[in-house]
Amino acid sequence: MVQQTKSSSMQETAPEKNTLFGRQSKLWLYTNFDCNLTCRYCVAESSPTTPRRALGLDNVQRLVDEAVELGFQKVFFTGGEPFILNDIYEMLAYASSRMKTTVLTNAMLLRSKRLEKLCAVANENLSVQVSLDGGSAEPHDAYRGEGSWIKTVEGIRRLQAAGFHVSISSTETPANSDYLDELHAFRRSLGIADDDHFVRPLARRGFSQEGMDVGMDTLVPEVTVTVDGIYWHPLVSPSDADMMVSTQIASLAEAVHCIERHLTAVAAEAGSKRTEFT
Numbered sequence: 001m002v003q004q005t006k007s008s009s010m011q012e013t014a015p016e017k018n019t020l021f022g023r024q025s026k027l028w029l030y031t032n033f034d035c036n037l038t039c040r041y042c043v044a045e046s047s048p049t050t051p052r053r054a055l056g057l058d059n060v061q062r063l064v065d066e067a068v069e070l071g072f073q074k075v076f077f078t079g080g081e082p083f084i085l086n087d088i089y090e091m092l093a094y095a096s097s098r099m100k101t102t103v104l105t106n107a108m109l110l111r112s113k114r115l116e117k118l119c120a121v122a123n124e125n126l127s128v129q130v131s132l133d134g135g136s137a138e139p140h141d142a143y144r145g146e147g148s149w150i151k152t153v154e155g156i157r158r159l160q161a162a163g164f165h166v167s168i169s170s171t172e173t174p175a176n177s178d179y180l181d182e183l184h185a186f187r188r189s190l191g192i193a194d195d196d197h198f199v200r201p202l203a204r205r206g207f208s209q210e211g212m213d214v215g216m217d218t219l220v221p222e223v224t225v226t227v228d229g230i231y232w233h234p235l236v237s238p239s240d241a242d243m244m245v246s247t248q249i250a251s252l253a254e255a256v257h258c259i260e261r262h263l264t265a266v267a268a269e270a271g272s273k274r275t276e277f278t
C-alpha cells in the first residue's frame, strides 16, 4: 500500500502552496538517531552507537519555511537525542522564530554549556517536552536504564529554573502501569499541569517486541521527516518502511498531497468521512 502511494506521489504534480491546510497540523522532524540512552522500547532504535543520520540545519530551515507556507501550526524536533547535536540551537532558534516549536528530550544532557546555549535561544514559541515514565526511579529505569530517572528529573528542574515551559511525555509499560497515580502526583509536584502531560501506550516498533501494533490503518497522520524520507507518523522505525510516504525530502507539499490522497481513497472505499491531519 505504501509503495503504491509512494510511487504515484512521485509522478503527480505537487499542489499549489497555501491550499492544503485549513486546520492545525503538526510537523515532526527527526534531527538525528543517536542517543545517550538505549531504551528497551525505543521506536527509533536509538543508542549511543546508532549512526547519527542527521537531518542537518539546511534541511531543517528549508522544511520549516515550507511548513509555514503550507499552513503547519507546530513543529516538533525529536530523535534520537536532539541535544547531542552542536547545531540544534540554531535549528530551534530558526524554527521558533517562525512557528510554535517543541523539542523532545530525555533532559539528561541539559546542563552547563548545553543549557546555556538553549537559554540563549529561548523565546515564547519554544517549549521542551521531557520523557518521564515514573514518579520514582524503578518504573522509569526499568525500560530507560538504571540511573536515568534521577538525571532526567534534575534536567527538568534545571529547565524550569531557567524559565522554560516543560511538558512531559510518558510511555505506559508493564513496569509503570501500576504506578501511574504516583507518576501524576510527582508530575504535579513539579508544577506541571495535567494538560501538559501526554501518556501513550507502548508500540510494537523498533526495539520494542511488545505493545500495540501500529500502522497507517490505525494512526492519524502526522507528517514526519527524517534524513531518509517523509513518513506517515513519528512512530517510525528506521528498519521498516511501511509508513514511508516518500524517499524524497525535497518537497513537503508533495508528501502532504500524497497523504491527503491516501486519506481520501480510504474514506471513499469505506464510504465514510475522511480522517484529517492532526
Ligand code: SF4
Pocket (backbone or CB within 6 Å): 035, 036, 037, 038, 039, 041, 042, 043, 044, 045, 046, 047, 079, 080, 081, 106, 131, 144
Ligand atoms: S526512547 Fe528517546 S531517550 Fe530512549 S533511546 Fe529512544 S530516543 Fe533515546
